[in-house]
Amino acid sequence: MSENKINRRDVCKSLLALGGIAIGGLAAKGQTPTPTPTPLPTDNVLQDQRIADAVKRGATMEEIAQLRESIASTPQEALRQLKTGNARFFGGLARRPELSAAERRAQILGQTPFAVILACSDSRVPTEIVFDQGLGTLFITRIAGNVVDLGTTGSIEYAVNHLKTHLVVVMGHEGCGAVKAALLPAADRARETPSIQALLNQIVPSVSKIPKIRDNKAKMREAVIANVRQQVFNIKKYPAIQAAMASNKIGVVGAYYEITSGAVDFFETDEELRVAQTNYNSCNWRSHLA
Numbered sequence: 001m002s003e004n005k006i007n008r009r010d011v012c013k014s015l016l017a018l019g020g021i022a023i024g025g026l027a028a029k030g031q032t033p034t035p036t037p038t039p040l041p042t043d044n045v046l047q048d049q050r051i052a053d054a055v056k057r058g059a060t061m062e063e064i065a066q067l068r069e070s071i072a073s074t075p076q077e078a079l080r081q082l083k084t085g086n087a088r089f090f091g092g093l094a095r096r097p098e099l100s101a102a103e104r105r106a107q108i109l110g111q112t113p114f115a116v117i118l119a120c121s122d123s124r125v126p127t128e129i130v131f132d133q134g135l136g137t138l139f140i141t142r143i144a145g146n147v148v149d150l151g152t153t154g155s156i157e158y159a160v161n162h163l164k165t166h167l168v169v170v171m172g173h174e175g176c177g178a179v180k181a182a183l184l185p186a187a188d189r190a191r192e193t194p195s196i197q198a199l200l201n202q203i204v205p206s207v208s209k210i211p212k213i214r215d216n217k218a219k220m221r222e223a224v225i226a227n228v229r230q231q232v233f234n235i236k237k238y239p240a241i242q243a244a245m246a247s248n249k250i251g252v253v254g255a256y257y258e259i260t261s262g263a264v265d266f267f268e269t270d271e272e273l274r275v276a277q278t279n280y281n282s283c284n285w286r287s288h289l290a
């Protein structure tokens with residue numbers, strides 16, 4: 001089973017669903033001349049219109065805040081929103097949603113993010129931009145190496161227990177410096193500060209399980225994904241997360257952001273999220289890297 005093929009197919013489906021974006025995406029890879037972009041569909045266009053109408057008629061902040069609902073009500077819908085948002089970004093046609101001044105003010109009354117994302121602090125991984133989301137739609141926790149610790153877990157649990165989030169995403173990325181550092185010999189890591197060592201120690205167990213891979217790029221990808229799988233495994237051990245999953249309030253998935261293309265691959269099934277064991281088969285990854 002190829003995770004990469006499945007997820008790239010999902011991206012392509014999202015691109016096709018977005019009409020002109022599919023053409024733009026292929027053009028970005030040099031396969032088709034760049035056409036004039038078609039108008040972008042919006043997933044929450046009706047909600048936006050209702051809010052715009054309310055602003056025009058001079059609605060109060062409370063009235064505006066009540067109109068701004070979560071744009072996803074199930075884990076599946078939340079994942080679809082992220083995939084289509086990334087497809088817009090990936091295709092070079094992000095709409096970079098913004099709010100009017102009245103809507104921004106109304107946000108003080110509450111927030112309705114539909115997903116919580118544990119991502120790396122890396123400056124090249126600005127999560128809202130990657131998923132083409134605006135203010136108030138994503139609850140983000142960023143830490144080098146996207147590791148699950150008490151602080152990040154507390155943030156995730158808050159979003160799950162107190163906000164209308166329906167999806168938890170642990171997202172690693174291409175060229176992650178924290179993962180790269182975790183792959184270094186212990187003597188090299190020991191030269192870092194105690195705080196950095198403590199952070200790296202949360203990554204080392206997962207990346208130490210990967211098989212020997214000669215190609216450095218392939219090795220890095222495998223290590224990042226191994227860490228994502230491990231962190232997904234770790235967050236799923238917490239009772240609050242287990243309870244929310246059992247009631248189907250949330251789903252928990254992994255993701256890999258490829259800086260060079262802008263595409264996000266998702267890991268959704270138990271098989272795709274399986275942590276490394278003795279029967280781990282790295283060939284699944286290496287054969288689909290092209």
Ligand SMILES: [Zn+2]
Nearest residue numbers: 120122176177
């Ligand atoms: Zn990173």
